[in-house]
Amino acid sequence: MRRSASFVLTVAAVTVLVAACVPGSEVPPIKSPISAEPFPTATSTAMLANPSAMTISKSAYPSGGTSYPGVTVSQPSASVAPVVVTAQSTCITNGNMSIFSATPNGNATTVEVEPLVIGQCVIQFGGQDGVTLLVPVTITN
Numbered sequence: 250m251r252r253s254a255s256f257v258l259t260v261a262a263v264t265v266l267v268a269a270c271v272p273g274s275e276v277p278p279i280k281s282p283i284s285a286e287p288f289p290t291a292t293s294t295a296m297l298a299n300p301s302a303m304t305i306s307k308s309a310y311p312s313g314g315t316s317y318p319g320v321t322v323s324q325p326s327a328s329v330a331p332v333v334v335t336a337q338s339t340c341i342t343n344g345n346m347s348i349f350s351a352t353p354n355g356n357a358t359t360v361e362v363e364p365l366v367i368g369q370c371v372i373q374f375g376g377q378d379g380v381t382l383l384v385p386v387t388i389t390n
Contacts, residue, residue, distance in 0.1 A: 305362070
């Protein structure tokens with residue numbers, strides 16, 4: 250009985266394998282990884298700052314003025330203007346400066362800052378697609 254059961258199983262397995270085989274002409278070609286679609290490219294480039302770093306004299310910009318030093322940050326191929334990430338900008342969180350004005354224009358933002366406390370800090374900007382930019386600032390007396 251055991252011999253006939255294993256014979257029947259063997260014949261059944263061979264029959265399934267033969268039935269499952271198809272001629273090579275009917276097998277679709279396998280797409281090579283080399284011919285696969287290319288990786289998507291980023292939709293926006295890195296941000297640029299003008300100036301790329303700031304040195305500000307606190308005494309040159311007394312509190313209550315109407316014009317303060319500024320930085321313009323742009324992201325050339327973005328569809329929105331960058332923004333100041335205040336929670337990550339040590340210049341703001343440490344009280345070194347305050348933002349006097351922020352003016353977005355197309356894919357750029359100009360930020361004027363009022364220096365308050367002498368020291369070194371950074372202003373962080375956030376742009377499209379999660380791009381960030383740090384602008385180092387030194388405030389002197």
